[in-house]
Amino acid sequence: MKSISPNIFVNDLQATITFYTKLGFTITDEVTAAEGEKVFAMMTNGSVTFMFQSFASIEGQHPMVNRADGGSLLLYITVDNIRQYYAYINERVTVLTGLEKTFYGATEFSLCDNNNYRLTFAEHD
DSSP states (O other), X not given: OOOOOOEEEESXXXXXXXXXXXXXXXXXXXXXXXXXXXXXXXXXXXXXXXXXXXXXXXXXXXXXXXXXXXXXXXXXXXXXXXXXXXHHHHTTSOEEEEEEEOTTSXXXXXXXXXXXXXXXXXXXX
């Protein structure tokens, strides 16, 4: 295996794109439905790639894909220069936990995205 790029289903794709742009991600691919509505976006920051797809785009096709916003998914993202990235993020979105040194030696901070998913950013010493 070489990488993982989760495809995360969301209710409001445009709001998700706006939020992740604040985190420094850029759109690297997108799909627009015949009706002109954007239904999929691939976003990348460095070597981290997330795919976001609207629930509406799969309505009736995959009944096992359902949930309320948020849930049990936590995305753990390693970064370099975490203090610099924290300062950048802290001015753009609401942070849940400030920079903390963990018992396992990482420096981390966490936030919730607009879909109520928890993102934890970490730098390992």
